[in-house]
Amino acid sequence: MDFRLEDIDDAEVERRLSIVEPLTDAVRELVDAVIRTEVDDAELVAAREQIEAIVARLRAQQKDKGYGVSFTRDFTGMPWGNAATGARNAVAPPLRIKKVDGVTRADVVLGAAYEGPGGHVHGGIAALLLDQLVGETAAADHMPSFTGTLTVRYLRPTPLGPVTLEGRVTGTDGRKTFVHGELSDADGVTVEAEAIMIQPKHFPARDAIISTIAKLENERS
Numbered sequence: 001m002d003f004r005l006e007d008i009d010d011a012e013v014e015r016r017l018s019i020v021e022p023l024t025d026a027v028r029e030l031v032d033a034v035i036r037t038e039v040d041d042a043e044l045v046a047a048r049e050q051i052e053a054i055v056a057r058l059r060a061q062q063k064d065k066g067y068g069v070s071f072t073r074d075f076t077g078m079p080w081g082n083a084a085t086g087a088r089n090a091v092a093p094p095l096r097i098k099k100v101d102g103v104t105r106a107d108v109v110l111g112a113a114y115e116g117p118g119g120h121v122h123g124g125i126a127a128l129l130l131d132q133l134v135g136e137t138a139a140a141d142h143m144p145s146f147t148g149t150l151t152v153r154y155l156r157p158t159p160l161g162p163v164t165l166e167g168r169v170t171g172t173d174g175r176k177t178f179v180h181g182e183l184s185d186a187d188g189v190t191v192e193a194e195a196i197m198i199q200p201k202h203f204p205a206r207d208a209i210i211s212t213i214a215k216l217e218n219e220r221s
């Protein structure tokens with residue numbers, strides 16, 4: 001698992017976000033436009049050539065694989081490649097989850113890129129969003145839990161458009177946390193999930209990050 005520590009403060013995180021978020025939003029617009037455009041074939045070919053030029057420009061300097069997860073020295077996470085939430089990932093709607101009094105909540109609009117049954121949200125997308133939700137619901141004090149088992153029940157089709165997600169912990173047992181999650185449209189719950197989240201026995205990345213932070217703090221004092 002790829003965790004990195006970057007010795008930067010929150011102002012620098014915000015500065016970087018102010019550059020990459022509008023870029024990612026523009027790519028989301030592109031994805032939506034490609035799905036819904038009705039321009040003629042010549043326009044499609046011309047557009048493709050321009051997009052290929054942009055891809056070549058971005059490929060000038062690339063990471064070897066995924067973005068990985070970086071943390072600042074204050075443990076601000078930068079999971080910017082995350083498929084559900086990533087600030088650099090145009091595939092992510094993106095989900096922005098807030099936790100208040102232990103209950104997690106997110107409001108998001110699912111457009112044409114998330115279609116499964118005509119006009120409705122793909123079941124895999126619902127499961128993706130619920131997986132992220134239950135992950136963040138179970139996470140505590142810099143300690144992530146991994147999804148052990150996720151059971152998803154589709155109650156009725158979810159129309160494309162605005163949806164709400166809500167999650168809460170229903171119990172714990174040793175390293176296991178049980179989480180209930182729901183995806184709703186304006187008329188109520190469309191998909192519900194039960195998850196068994198597990199704090200892994202071995203998580204060397206966390207220990208490595210904590211010792212690197214301690215070292216940085218020593219160097220500064």
Ligand SMILES: CCCCCCCC/C=C\CCCCCCCC(=O)SCCNC(=O)CCNC(=O)[C@H](O)C(C)(C)COP(=O)(O)OP(=O)(O)OC[C@H]1O[C@@H](n2cnc3c(N)ncnc32)[C@H](O)[C@@H]1OP(=O)(O)O
Nearest residue numbers: 131132135136139142144146147148149196198200201206
């Ligand atoms: C560095 C600092 C970090 C800071 C972080 C800041 C906060 C972060 C904030 C927010 C993060 C949100 C991120 C959300 C992302 C979305 C969530 C995902 O998609 S996760 C990816 C999909 N999941 C996997 O890839 C798991 C793959 N599986 C594994 O890694 C292991 O199998 C794991 C961890 C699930 C269990 O491994 P073991 O070795 O720790 O487990 P054992 O010790 O054998 O079992 C412990 C207990 O759990 C049960 N158990 C084990 N596996 C289970 C399973 N699959 N389902 C249900 N129960 C299971 C066992 O029966 C046992 O229970 P008994 O204590 O005996 O009662």
